[in-house]
Amino acid sequence: MLGRPALIVKFLGYAVVFVWGELKYALRAVAVRHRARWFGATAASDRTRNIVIVGASFAGYHVARIIARSLPPESPYRVVVVEPNSHFHFTWVLPRFCVVKGHENKAFIPYGGYVAGAPDSVLRWVKDRVASLSPASVELQDSGEEIPYDFLVIATGSEVKDGLPSRVNATDKSEGMKRMRAIQDGIEAAKTVVVVGGGAAGVEVATDAKDLYPHKRIILVHSRSAVMHRFGKVLQAAAQNGLERLGVEVILEDRVVNEDAAAGTVTLRSGRELPCDCYINCTGQKPASDVVSGLSPTAISSTGHVNVKETLQIADDGLPNVYACGDVAASEAPNPNARVAMRQAAVVAENILLAASGELPTHVYKTSWADGVIKLTLGLDRSVSYLGDGVSDLMFSSKDKVVTLMAAMAWSRMGQKPYEDDYKETAQEFVQDGGDTKTEGG
Ligand SMILES: Cc1cc2nc3c(=O)[nH]c(=O)nc-3n(C[C@H](O)[C@H](O)[C@H](O)COP(=O)(O)OP(=O)(O)OC[C@H]3O[C@@H](n4cnc5c(N)ncnc54)[C@H](O)[C@@H]3O)c2cc1C
Ligand SMILES: NC(=O)c1ccc[n+]([C@@H]2O[C@H](COP(=O)([O-])OP(=O)(O)OC[C@H]3O[C@@H](n4cnc5c(N)ncnc54)[C@H](OP(=O)(O)O)[C@@H]3O)[C@@H](O)[C@H]2O)c1
Ligand SMILES: *[C@@H]1O[C@H](CO)[C@@H](O)[C@H](O)[C@H]1NC(C)=O
Ligand SMILES: *[C@@H]1O[C@H](CO)[C@@H](O)[C@H](O)[C@H]1NC(C)=O
Numbered sequence: 001m002l003g004r005p006a007l008i009v010k011f012l013g014y015a016v017v018f019v020w021g022e023l024k025y026a027l028r029a030v031a032v033r034h035r036a037r038w039f040g041a042t043a044a045s046d047r048t049r050n051i052v053i054v055g056a057s058f059a060g061y062h063v064a065r066i067i068a069r070s071l072p073p074e075s076p077y078r079v080v081v082v083e084p085n086s087h088f089h090f091t092w093v094l095p096r097f098c099v100v101k102g103h104e105n106k107a108f109i110p111y112g113g114y115v116a117g118a119p120d121s122v123l124r125w126v127k128d129r130v131a132s133l134s135p136a137s138v139e140l141q142d143s144g145e146e147i148p149y150d151f152l153v154i155a156t157g158s159e160v161k162d163g164l165p166s167r168v169n170a171t172d173k174s175e176g177m178k179r180m181r182a183i184q185d186g187i188e189a190a191k192t193v194v195v196v197g198g199g200a201a202g203v204e205v206a207t208d209a210k211d212l213y214p215h216k217r218i219i220l221v222h223s224r225s226a227v228m229h230r231f232g233k234v235l236q237a238a239a240q241n242g243l244e245r246l247g248v249e250v251i252l253e254d255r256v257v258n259e260d261a262a263a264g265t266v267t268l269r270s271g272r273e274l275p276c277d278c279y280i281n282c283t284g285q286k287p288a289s290d291v292v293s294g295l296s297p298t299a300i301s302s303t304g305h306v307n308v309k310e311t312l313q314i315a316d317d318g319l320p321n322v323y324a325c326g327d328v329a330a331s332e333a334p335n336p337n338a339r340v341a342m343r344q345a346a347v348v349a350e351n352i353l354l355a356a357s358g359e360l361p362t363h364v365y366k367t368s369w370a371d372g373v374i375k376l377t378l379g380l381d382r383s384v385s386y387l388g389d390g391v392s393d394l395m396f397s398s399k400d401k402v403v404t405l406m407a408a409m410a411w412s413r414m415g416q417k418p419y420e421d422d423y424k425e426t427a428q429e430f431v432q433d434g435g436d437t438k439t440e441g442g
Contacts, residue, residue, distance in 0.1 A: 003392060004392050010369075025069070025346075029069035029070065029118075033119075035073050049150045050147060050148060051078070051151040051153070051356070052080045052138055052151070055154070056085075057155065057341070058345070059342070059348075060155030060326070061114055063325065065115050068115050072357075073119055078122060079122055082138065082140065083126075084128060084171045086111075087176075088108070090407060091338075093107050094107060094166065097180055098280075099183075099184060101181070104177040104180040110416050113414050126140065132291065133291055152321065153323050154314070154323065154328060156287075156289065157326050158327040159285070162281055165282060189278070190278035192275045195221070195280045197221075202282035203220070207242055208380060210247055212380065217249065219248070221251045227239045231374065235386040235388075242379065246378075292306055292324075296319060296322070303330070305328065308325075310365060311365075312329065329344065334372050337371070339371055369388075373385065374387075380400070380403060382397065384396065
């Protein structure tokens with residue numbers, strides 16, 4: 001059994017291991033870059049073997065970064081990333097930026113910086129969606145192209161059919177920003193806002209909305225006996241107190257069964273009817289594993305996750321060169337998050353580097369209690385960070401000085417200067433041009 005001091009020491013140890021891991025990759029990338037400069041690198045046309053990565057978010061983008069910057073310059077392998085989104089979607093700030101206006105551009109981080117520094121010939125970036133997978137190739141949705149692979153990484157994450165505030169169900173930045181603004185405007189115009197789902201997304205949206213608009217009625221409906229019920233009691237209580245402090249009405253052990261936008265009402269399973277002129281659904285995330293069903297239906301679990309071995313090869317002995325990591329992979333982690341996705345990504349990348357050089361993939365992912373850490377905002381200026389190992393809990397409260405949370409840090413870590421983006425919003429951007437105002441694009 002662990003006491004709290006032991007938990008603190010363990011957490012610090014975990015942080016040291018994490019920093020060491022990052023340093024190791026950075027040193028290796030520098031070595032590869034120098035070798036490429038002195039001895040040259042395989043030309044793109046001679047890189048005939050593909051490592052295809054499906055999805056470039058926390059998991060897939062990290063795999064791409066590590067492999068592209070670590071492959072020996074004379075390698076015949078190329079990294080092919082297939083990702084439909086124009087930008088990296090920084091999920092952490094979505095609940096906040098669906099409430100607070102004027103920052104939605106910051107949730108969309110330009111791609112590129114995180115894989116910079118790899119020899120140019122190594123990486124092919126394809127903006128498209130994988131429509132289907134076979135044991136030897138992937139087929140793209142828009143172009144119809146079939147790309148053969150030697151190694152495949154499934155990093156398709158989670159999806160929500162209706163999108164925001166949990167996920168952006170639009171591939172282009174301008175459309176994503178437009179949908180975020182629609183939610184902000186909906187909250188601003190409403191008298192009563194009903195938020196469904198007392199997980200992290202629902203608690204964050206409800207507390208932010210009530211903090212920004214103290215005179216509106218904000219109701220949070222959650223099916224279970226406590227909000228944040230998948231975490232320890234200390235976090236459940238902190239979340240409940242955070243909601244009460246601001247005056248959010250919390251309805252527990254009831255479910256929304258119908259929303260009638262025209263009538264402006266929401267009906268609960270108990271029969272209770274609530275007024276509602278802005279409805280925000282914070283439920284319904286599921287693993288995006290549909291694309292795997294044609295490749296290996298038996299590897300898909302009853303929850304829709306892709307079962308994997310400890311090496312993160314998928315649980316299908318016939319497909320040893322196919323890996324899965326991040327939210328889409330079945331894991332014992334109580335709280336799938338970006339940290340888990342990136343730790344798994346590192347294991348996948350190392351295993352593919354081994355296998356590509358003819359060795360056995362021997363790196364394994366083991367769930368760590370520290371993987372369960374979560375930072376939860378409870379209004380515009382405060383948050384709690386929680387960490388539990390099933391026996392002991394640690395929780396820290398903090399004041400948040402910046403409304404944009406960790407957005408600037410995320411841009412920097414992704415190799416982009418906050419918030420510089422060459423991207424132009426197609427429909428809304430106006431450019432001053434010798435006194436004329438013209439619309440860019442269409
Ligand atoms: C609102 C919200 C807030 C969160 N806050 C935090 C937080 O503060 N800290 C934290 O650690 N975690 C947080 N998380 C969890 C974190 O976002 C996820 O664990 C993480 O995004 C998982 O990364 P992933 O790469 O596995 O998948 P995802 O982020 O889900 O990305 C999957 C990628 O695959 C692409 N894709 C899907 N299907 C295809 C296809 N067929 N072909 C090609 N590409 C495809 C998608 O476009 C997407 O880019 C939050 C989650 C949400 C919803
Ligand atoms: N700060 C952060 O780190 C952060 C922020 C947001 C999200 N995330 C992560 O993202 C993932 C998804 O989080 P989430 O908050 O979107 O989802 P979630 O954790 O699944 O929470 C949604 C909750 O809503 C309940 N629910 C579903 N339908 C309902 C209905 N009709 N009426 C009332 N309640 C209903 C669900 O309970 P039932 O099982 O009973 O249906 C579920 O507990 C999690 O891993 C989470 O940790 C992290
Ligand atoms: C919330 O959205 C999900 C999909 O995004 C949907 O399946 C679910 O029915 C919605 N729930 C409610 C209560 O509106
Ligand atoms: C995105 O979600 C909205 C509802 O929020 C829905 O109307 C729309 O069909 C979804 N779009 C896609 C492409 O899934």
